[in-house]
Amino acid sequence: MKDEVIHLRSAGLDLGNRFLLACTRVPSPTRQGSWSLETERFGTTRAEIRRxxxxxxxxxxxxxxxxxxxDYWRSVYYVLxxxxxxxxxxxxHLKGIKGRKTDPNDTAFLARAGASGMALGSFVPEREIRELRDLTRRRTEIARAAGWEAQWLEKELEDTGMKFSSILSNIVGVTARAILEALIA
Known part of the structure; x- marks a missing residue:
């Protein structure tokens, strides 16, 4: 039984940190009903992705x-x-697709999955939404890190016998900072 073909010309990309492999799957110019595969290696720099x-x-x-x-997919995706x-x-999700996926054949497997329409894509929002999500995630990370630092400061003060948290509601607030600066001075 032959694979159903939705896209006559497809490609698969296997991404890595320093390089990626790409395979095109196009109709064979010499044998009708068969496919030609061509694999090429590219770097992951902006110039190589444009190539x-x-x-x-x-x-x-x-x-x-x-x-x-x-996160290797991001720079490639955004250029292409x-x-x-x-x-x-x-x-x-690829594990359920008929066929064997092995490292040497990843790109050909992905190209075949694309040609048959068997590869279901993930949602990738528009650029503005991606940037807003990244900004929101970063803000959350910074707020979380600030909380960890406040907990670390409270622990260090407790270890020295200073019970700031029993007299101050905010150990990183203006009053606490003024007390710490006076102690340091």
């Missing part, structure tokens, strides 16, 4: 499938997304 984009556009791919690997249809997939 990848040109390579994919030259192959006239209709869909590009890539795994959401760590305005020009190509991208499908960002959760690696766990």
């Amino acid at each position: 990848l984009l040109a390579w994919l556009l030259e192959a006239r791919v209709e869909v590009v499938v890539m795994e959401a690997t760590s 997304q305005p020009e190509l249809k991208l499908v960002l997939v959760n690696p766990a």
Whole structure:
């Protein structure tokens, strides 16, 4: 039984920290009903990702499938997304697709999954929403870290016998800072 083909020209990307592998899957020019696979290695710099984009556009791919690997996908996705249809997939979702996924064949597997429409993409919001989410996450991290630092300060003061928390409602507030600065001086 042959795979159902939704996209005649597809590509798969296997992302890493320093380089990525890309595989295009296009109709074979010599054998009707079969496919030609071409694999290329690219760096992860902005220039290399632009070279990848040109390579994919030259192959006239209709869909590009890539795994959401760590944060490596972000820079590639953001450069390719305005020009190509991208499908960002959760690696766990690929386990249920027919076929074997092994490291040497990841890109071909992803290209085949894209051609058959079997790869379900993750939601990637528009740029403004992504930036707002990143800003909100960062603000939350900073607030959490500030809380940890206040707890650390309270513990250190307690270890020295100073019971600031029993007389002050905020041990990092203006009054507490003034007391600490006076002690230091």
